[in-house]
Amino acid sequence: MVMQVLTKEKILEILHEIKDPEIPAVSIVEMGMVRDVEINGNSVNVIITPTYSGCPAIKVIELDIAMSLKTSGISNFNIRQKLSPPWTTDWMSDETKEKLRKFGIAPPGKTEEMSALDFLEERSPEVRCPYCGSEDTELKSEFSSTACKSMYMCHACSQPFEHFKCH
Amino acid sequence: MSNNGNPERQALFSYVLRHADDRLILGHRLSEWCGHGPILEEDIATTNIALDILGQAVALLEYASELDPNNRSADELAYTRNDLQFTNLLLCEQPNGDFAGTILRQFFFDAYSYYLFDELKNSADEKLAAIAARSHKEVIYHLRHSSKWVLRLGDGTEESHGRIASALDELLRFTGQMFEMDKTDEILLNKGIAVNLNHLKGKWRETVDRILNEATLGVPDYGIHMPSGSRMGRHSEYLGYILSQMQFLNRAYPGAEW
Numbered sequence: 300m301v302m303q304v305l306t307k308e309k310i311l312e313i314l315h316e317i318k319d320p321e322i323p324a325v326s327i328v329e330m331g332m333v334r335d336v337e338i339n340g341n342s343v344n345v346i347i348t349p350t351y352s353g354c355p356a357i358k359v360i361e362l363d364i365a366m367s368l369k370t371s372g373i374s375n376f377n378i379r380q381k382l383s384p385p386w387t388t389d390w391m392s393d394e395t396k397e398k399l400r401k402f403g404i405a406p407p408g409k410t411e412e413m414s415a416l417d418f419l420e421e422r423s424p425e426v427r428c429p430y431c432g433s434e435d436t437e438l439k440s441e442f443s444s445t446a447c448k449s450m451y452m453c454h455a456c457s458q459p460f461e462h463f464k465c466h
Numbered sequence: 467m468s469n470n471g472n473p474e475r476q477a478l479f480s481y482v483l484r485h486a487d488d489r490l491i492l493g494h495r496l497s498e499w500c501g502h503g504p505i506l507e508e509d510i511a512t513t514n515i516a517l518d519i520l521g522q523a524v525a526l527l528e529y530a531s532e533l534d535p536n537n538r539s540a541d542e543l544a545y546t547r548n549d550l551q552f553t554n555l556l557l558c559e560q561p562n563g564d565f566a567g568t569i570l571r572q573f574f575f576d577a578y579s580y581y582l583f584d585e586l587k588n589s590a591d592e593k594l595a596a597i598a599a600r601s602h603k604e605v606i607y608h609l610r611h612s613s614k615w616v617l618r619l620g621d622g623t624e625e626s627h628g629r630i631a632s633a634l635d636e637l638l639r640f641t642g643q644m645f646e647m648d649k650t651d652e653i654l655l656n657k658g659i660a661v662n663l664n665h666l667k668g669k670w671r672e673t674v675d676r677i678l679n680e681a682t683l684g685v686p687d688y689g690i691h692m693p694s695g696s697r698m699g700r701h702s703e704y705l706g707y708i709l710s711q712m713q714f715l716n717r718a719y720p721g722a723e724w
Contacts, residue, residue, distance in 0.1 A: 354521070
């Protein structure tokens with residue numbers, strides 16, 4: 300039974316406890332995946348935007364949301380996916396990016412609008428090693444353990460690390 | 467929910483389904499590399515790209531399911547249609563070949579996808595535009611990856627150059643289909659929903675020519691014979707083998723869930 304009046308803040312508080320299944324250092328709210336929460340009387344609509352098309356975590360995330368809401372006594376809810384506007388790493392706050400860095404993942408910088416052939420140019424974004432802070436790093440692969448990350452090597456401390464791509 | 471008497475809705479269903487089929491079949495092909503990549507990074511990259519492309523296929527299939535005059539679910543569209551009902555490009559069903567063949571096939575398709583989604587972002591159909599906007603961001607990574615490999619293999623050793631040059635001989639003829647326009651395209655183009663493929667062809671060639679030239683592979687001869695008709699369900703023998711593997715489980719145990 301719902302013991303108290305539902306508010307958007309209360310729901311967000313619950314959702315804030317749900318970690319990203321692939322990156323447990325941050326919550327799905329911090330990742331920017333939770334776009335909105337609507338309250339209609341005693342029913343709740345949670346609107347989420349998936350990260351990448353190929354993100355295998357989305358079903359787990361939906362299940363986690365359902366479980367958390369049920370555990371909190373909320374049974375009348377609906378989880379809806381919203382594709383537009385597409386998810387971007389710009390929806391992460393500076394605090395979230397710092398959490399990623401502490402977790403050993405070089406956080407994304409600010410996204411830049413890319414024009415048609417820019418992607419072919421050799422670009423060297425300054426990706427600092429999350430361990431020693433050096434800029435003497437090298438891209439090893441555009442793809443890593445998940446679609447949202449790339450693989451780097453730090454030449455200063457010889458530590459391989461992941462970089463959360465600007466997206 | 468019947469499409470009878472609504473040619474626009476019928477055309478939209480066909481349009482969404484053909485672009486879904488391209489990705490479902492190519493994604494399946496790419497996933498065959500899982501555990502077989504030439505190096506660990508490429509194994510991971512190829513399967514990451516396969517996942518993205520399959521994810522795009524799922525989004526498109528779910529939309530096609532909403533528009534389907536026969537009310538089939540996304541899974542039913544993927545697992546219960548026969549080869550002649552698939553409308554994917556011949557390029558997408560070609561065997562992986564060696565790594566150079568897979569890379570070149572991917573490069574041709576990524577460049578196509580890149581410009582297709584770039585234009586579909588502005589489609590008058592909101593749902594298609596939303597799927598395109600998200601997918602386009604992903605394809606940037608795919609195209610960058612495949613372009614770099616074309617350059618590296620073409621302008622690499624004698625062995626790597628020879629392999630990608632053979633792949634070019636083999637695969638170029640399947641690229642003409644990408645830009646064939648039929649009734650479906652025309653109906654939707656008039657409504658501001660579809661992309662003008664003649665327009666797309668120019669952009670695609672510019673990118674392909676530039677990369678192939680830099681890769682010391684010369685300028686391709688687009689005047690060669692190019693097979694036609696995949697959007698009408700004409701396929702090579704390869705598709706049947708893909709489907710027999712992809713659809714086996716659902717054919718043997720209809721509706722199986724786990």
